[in-house]
Amino acid sequence: MGAATFAGHGSGPARQDASSPSDGPEAVEILERTRMSVDPELRRAVQSLPSSMRRVARYHFGWERADGAPAAGNAGKAIRPALVLAAVEALGGRESAAVRAAAAVELVHNFTLLHDDVMDRDATRRHRPTAWTVFGVPDAILAGDALQALALRLLAEDPHPASAAASARLASCVVELCAGQHTDTAMEERRPEDVTLPEVLAMAEAKTGALLGCACALGALYAGAGEEEVEALDAFGREAGLAFQLIDDVIGIWGDPSRTGKPAGADLIARKKSLPVVAALASGTPEAHELAALYGEPYEEGELERTALVVERAGGRDWAQVQAADRMARAMHELSRAVPDPEAAGGLLALAEFVTRRSS
Amino acid sequence: MGAATFAGHGSGPARQDASSPSDGPEAVEILERTRMSVDPELRRAVQSLPSSMRRVARYHFGWERADGAPAAGNAGKAIRPALVLAAVEALGGRESAAVRAAAAVELVHNFTLLHDDVMDRDATRRHRPTAWTVFGVPDAILAGDALQALALRLLAEDPHPASAAASARLASCVVELCAGQHTDTAMEERRPEDVTLPEVLAMAEAKTGALLGCACALGALYAGAGEEEVEALDAFGREAGLAFQLIDDVIGIWGDPSRTGKPAGADLIARKKSLPVVAALASGTPEAHELAALYGEPYEEGELERTALVVERAGGRDWAQVQAADRMARAMHELSRAVPDPEAAGGLLALAEFVTRRSS
Numbered sequence: 177m178g179a180a181t182f183a184g185h186g187s188g189p190a191r192q193d194a195s196s197p198s199d200g201p202e203a204v205e206i207l208e209r210t211r212m213s214v215d216p217e218l219r220r221a222v223q224s225l226p227s228s229m230r231r232v233a234r235y236h237f238g239w240e241r242a243d244g245a246p247a248a249g250n251a252g253k254a255i256r257p258a259l260v261l262a263a264v265e266a267l268g269g270r271e272s273a274a275v276r277a278a279a280a281v282e283l284v285h286n287f288t289l290l291h292d293d294v295m296d297r298d299a300t301r302r303h304r305p306t307a308w309t310v311f312g313v314p315d316a317i318l319a320g321d322a323l324q325a326l327a328l329r330l331l332a333e334d335p336h337p338a339s340a341a342a343s344a345r346l347a348s349c350v351v352e353l354c355a356g357q358h359t360d361t362a363m364e365e366r367r368p369e370d371v372t373l374p375e376v377l378a379m380a381e382a383k384t385g386a387l388l389g390c391a392c393a394l395g396a397l398y399a400g401a402g403e404e405e406v407e408a409l410d411a412f413g414r415e416a417g418l419a420f421q422l423i424d425d426v427i428g429i430w431g432d433p434s435r436t437g438k439p440a441g442a443d444l445i446a447r448k449k450s451l452p453v454v455a456a457l458a459s460g461t462p463e464a465h466e467l468a469a470l471y472g473e474p475y476e477e478g479e480l481e482r483t484a485l486v487v488e489r490a491g492g493r494d495w496a497q498v499q500a501a502d503r504m505a506r507a508m509h510e511l512s513r514a515v516p517d518p519e520a521a522g523g524l525l526a527l528a529e530f531v532t533r534r535s536s
Numbered sequence: 537m538g539a540a541t542f543a544g545h546g547s548g549p550a551r552q553d554a555s556s557p558s559d560g561p562e563a564v565e566i567l568e569r570t571r572m573s574v575d576p577e578l579r580r581a582v583q584s585l586p587s588s589m590r591r592v593a594r595y596h597f598g599w600e601r602a603d604g605a606p607a608a609g610n611a612g613k614a615i616r617p618a619l620v621l622a623a624v625e626a627l628g629g630r631e632s633a634a635v636r637a638a639a640a641v642e643l644v645h646n647f648t649l650l651h652d653d654v655m656d657r658d659a660t661r662r663h664r665p666t667a668w669t670v671f672g673v674p675d676a677i678l679a680g681d682a683l684q685a686l687a688l689r690l691l692a693e694d695p696h697p698a699s700a701a702a703s704a705r706l707a708s709c710v711v712e713l714c715a716g717q718h719t720d721t722a723m724e725e726r727r728p729e730d731v732t733l734p735e736v737l738a739m740a741e742a743k744t745g746a747l748l749g750c751a752c753a754l755g756a757l758y759a760g761a762g763e764e765e766v767e768a769l770d771a772f773g774r775e776a777g778l779a780f781q782l783i784d785d786v787i788g789i790w791g792d793p794s795r796t797g798k799p800a801g802a803d804l805i806a807r808k809k810s811l812p813v814v815a816a817l818a819s820g821t822p823e824a825h826e827l828a829a830l831y832g833e834p835y836e837e838g839e840l841e842r843t844a845l846v847v848e849r850a851g852g853r854d855w856a857q858v859q860a861a862d863r864m865a866r867a868m869h870e871l872s873r874a875v876p877d878p879e880a881a882g883g884l885l886a887l888a889e890f891v892t893r894r895s896s
Contacts, residue, residue, distance in 0.1 A: 226715035228722070291681060295674040314655040314721045317677060318714040321651060321684065325714070328688040329707035332700050340692050340700060347689035354678040354685075355586035361674045362588070 203530030232319035262523035263395020283327035290320035349390035356382025388417030408514035415507035425450035456492030463490035563890030592679035622883035623755025643687035650680035709750035716742025748777030768874035775867035782860040785810040816852030823850035
């Protein structure tokens with residue numbers, strides 16, 4: 177379906193800024209503008225926390241060092257709040273009315289990061305030690321709990337007529353994120369060759385697609401859109417989110433550590449069943465067997481390059497890139513249902529292309 | 537102030553059922569009725585979770601065994617939802633309209649129990665192994681996250697005109713509960729003699745009082761009460777909550793393990809800085825020094841009786857009981873501000889007396 181349109185015709189919304197450089201200047205501008213408008217709301221929300229929780233949250237967002245000194249800050253790319261604001265605009269609403277909703281989505285995202293890092297024992301995020309390594313597991317759990325509460329409080333206090341529906345939708349999304357993270361951690365316990373591609377795709381949709389979809393749906397709700405448009409925007413975000421995850425997993429293996437903020441090949445060293453790895457394992461190639469054997473044993477010094485090469489030769493890298501393109505095409509199709517005017521859809525398109533083209 | 541009224545006069549609301557046996561038959565009836573009306577709402581909410589989260593939640597609530605077989609169930613006393621419903625009634629509202637709010641409060645309570653057990657490494661709750669010991673830490677964290685989301689979704693989906701205000705209030709309460717739990721875990725790291733009574737009282741208010749206060753305030757909101765009444769009900773619940781915690785701490789040392797569901801003297805063995813212990817340490821008595829010495833070393837087999845006796849001789853037990861009575865008197869005073877009619881206040885009074893008289 178959409179895949180052919182996207183890959184073959186070179187026309188329609190997916191191609192509208194084909195002439196622009198691949199680093200997506202329009203998206204960069206949207207993200208920058210989003211941070212300018214959402215950051216004060218986020219900081220205000222975090223400022224309202226009791227000092228014990230505030231400290232952990234400000235560190236996590238990169239606004240403070242562990243000792244409480246101010247930091248230049250790298251709170252992430254703000255893709256999710258940007259999707260909220262771009263979706264409002266695409267459906268004819270006012271961006272300024274949805275700033276709280278955008279902040280709420282970013283708070284939920286960061287609550288899940290705090291908890292995921294505890295569960296996965298990840299020691300590094302955004303080039304810095306994770307919160308639990310600095311403040312301990314209890315404080316990281318509590319700060320995450322508080323950020324979830326803060327997100328839902330922001331919406332509950334928002335007088336906008338869509339806030340209750342947005343709140344219910346965001347809470348449902350949290351439940352889906354939890355289920356996705358459960359599947360992810362449960363998968364870690366299983367033998368690599370027993371994990372199937374549909375399973376790992378469903379997990380990625382729950383873990384990543386759900387919140388990107390929710391961000392777009394909240395934007396639609398805040399624009400006063402009807403149910404069909406809200407659902408189409410949700411589907412757009414989900415598909416774009418899957419494309420994002422596929423590219424993220426590719427970067428996790430072949431990305432430049434100085435740009436990703438993670439050690440080189442961290443996913444392979446941790447024996448993570450990322451999408452390209454599972455595709456490689458399911459490829460039926462001789463390299464699939466070699467990969468299963470490698471993944472069956474703990475990582476040994478020096479085998480990183482070989483493992484990455486095996487995943488690539490088994491077709492894992494190509495599969496992930498083709499899948500990402502296919503998901504993007506589906507995303508475009510969903511978007512065109514709700515927003516037929518390519519100009520109105522411009523912001524969402526630019527963001528979707530940005531997240532699947534980025535190299536870090 | 538109120539303390540004299542309560543302890544001295546033997547009249548007024550606090551004494552209205554002084555002739556009833558101390559197990560509070562009226563409260564027992566209210567709790568039973570609450571479970572009958574709130575349980576279906578709770579079960580429906582939990583049923584809506586994805587199977588991975590539902591399994592942990594159903595086990596935690598005592599509805600299922602670890603293997604998924606149905607269990608007779610002991611989901612707790614339902615004091616918080618009962619306070620919501622009794623507060624609605626006290627302020628002239630309809631109980632049936634506040635069942636969702638009551639379920640939301642109970643979901644929040646259980647989310648905090650799941651997370652607290654992880655942080656405190658508590659292995660037993662309600663006579664059963666805690667969820668994290670059965671399903672692992674990640675699933676216990678995720679199920680807690682999902683229950684918080686479920687609570688706030690219940691309110692967001694509730695068409696009642698008070699639901700947004702209730703939602704904001706419940707979310708604020710979650711933040712306070714987190715801060716209270718932070719103080720509690722941070723206290724564990726400190727030397728027993730460095731912890732002050734005002735600190736440990738403030739911690740108990742945040743950890744226990746806040747949610748009981750919030751339950752009452754939500755009931756008032758659902759009855760359409762004004763701001764002053766809502767705040768008075770919150771204060772009533774907070775003071776009753778402190779009384780409850782004081783008694784709970786007394787039971788944690790001197791209670792009957794077959795009724796408390798916890799091993800005998802577990803709090804002393806774990807060197808918990810509970811309210812009677814901190815009061816004993818701050819007493820300036822010779823026993824205070826002995827207790828500090830005992831608490832300064834890990835627990836040794838056989839010293840349990842001696843430790844309990846030292847806390848008692850240092851006045852920790854008496855202090856806690858007098859404090860509990862004082863807090864109850866303050867609770868009565870707050871309640872009488874919002875609900876001057878003792879008959880209307882009857883349910884709330886019965887519940888407050890019940891929680892501070894219970895022996896398990």
